[in-house]
Amino acid sequence: MFKKMAQRIAESTSEVIGRGVLVTDENGIVIGCNVRKRVGTFHEPSIKVMQENKPSVTDREEAKKMPGVYPGYTLPIQFFGKVIGSVSISGIPEEVERFGLLVQKQAEIMLREQAFLESNLIRERALRDLVENVASYDGSQGMSELINMQGKELGVTLSRCKSVVIAEMKSWKDESSENAYQVMVRELRSAFSHPRNVICPQRNRRVTVFVTPHRPGTNDDVTLNIENTAKSLVENLEAKGITVDVAIGFPANDMNGLAISLRSARDAMRLGGLLKMNGVISARNLTSEALLDMLPVGKREEFAHRTLAGLEGRSDYEEMRDTFLGWCESPFASGEVAERLSMHRNSLQYRLKKIRALTGKDPWNFKDAFELWAAFVLKNISEENQG
Structure with missing residues (x-):
């Protein structure tokens, strides 16, 4: 040096x-x-x-x-x-x-600063290695002791980590990308300030966090607290001109759970992007989409085309899709859905009936509605992957 x-x-x-x-x-x-x-x-x-x-x-x-x-x-x-x-x-x-x-x-000051920077870089590389080892963990291979030991060498107690959060910077104003990224990292450290949290800056303007809860609680409590913290983080950064998406994995109780949490957070970030979601994206809200994403590409494209054949190619396809997906969020509250979509209640009913006429699938029948929802989601995923 x-x-x-x-x-x-x-x-x-x-x-x-x-x-x-x-x-x-x-x-x-x-x-x-x-x-x-x-x-x-x-x-x-x-x-x-x-x-x-x-x-x-x-x-x-x-x-x-x-x-x-x-x-x-x-x-x-x-x-x-x-x-x-x-x-x-x-x-x-x-x-x-x-x-x-x-x-x-x-x-001497320049040497100490350089030593500090190199030490941080070495630690960041070691943390990235730890994150990837957790991501590839397979319980059948019995590697948990080695991964826990690797964590302890870095001062990390993985057994206390109960969920994984991934933040990704999407856009920024008035600053270079590196400066904006450093602002995001600082805000993230402030938001997830528990000393036992593991915060690992990564490539592609991402940061991975292994979260240790501030206080004990159920898995739902842990996830809800993380979601609220993430929402505040996104709002604070938005006020600084920095747009960030935050993906939250499933809660974890052991090494296998932590590996699943990390992989589910990565999947949530990817699927959220494909489905044009932004802000806070929680894996627990994308369970069905994640299952559909596991289907072979050919099968899902065939199903989506067969189900939506009557709508594909129409100039109002996106309008019909967005109306139906919005309605699926509250299928028994037409007034609420119409207000959220900024349309009259009768217009909502008209579009749903039009979807039934063009596809042969009844939005008021659970099985038909599920098939329509799955077809729209699969088509969105396929189109974004192709793009």
Whole structure:
């Protein structure tokens, strides 16, 4: 890490103080310098500085005795209490000595920041590996102990996690995607602030969260609390110009349940996208759609075409589809459905009767209504997959 940072340390500090700066490794070899041709040369004054762990002045007469060395001021660089190299400022010692502490501390601060960033990146990669291991967990292979051990090495207690949440950033305003994503991650950490929650930023502007409840409760209580938290998160981010979808998996009581929760959250996010859902998408509300999605592609396309043949190709197809799917949400409350769809109650009845006439399926008959609903859903899924 030090060798990777040395050139940046030398150039950035040189720009600040307007003097020549070089950085050496523990052997006195120059590994960073504002004059790049000096990289790889030997800087003799650094050896004494590192051995004694204290600054040293090189005057003009001393510099003449050492090839490739200029007058200046050299200081040790420490990293977590250990001397790992040196930094030297060229110039009249009396003039550059005043920059010494500034340059030394700047170099050490940059190293600590880089170490922190690399440590976070390593942890994030390890967390992503953990998430994928949970996703691929198969109870028949008896891998739960190894996955739990992997979690404990990262300070994670998976047995306390009762559900999985996936947040995905869809759009943003006024900022770069990276800045907006960091805002989303911060808001997510604030919303799901329990110290035992596992929050794993991932690729494709997603974040996966293994949720530990704040208080005990039934599975329904846990899911409801997560849904409410997710709704607040979506609203807060919307106010900041960032649109996010949040998928919530089934509740979990063990490793197998946690794996199912993760996979169901991923399926909910995917199906929600195919069905043009947004905001908070809960797996428990997509059980039937998930079952239909498991059908072979050919079978579901054949069923959808056969059921909806009388509607396909019509200019009012989408209007009929949306009316029927809206009606399915409250089939015995026509007035409520009509209000939600912004139409007169009689218009709703007219469209439902028209669907019956064109498809031969009666929306007021449970079996026929289910077949119509399934056909519309399968057609939506197939069309989005093809798109």
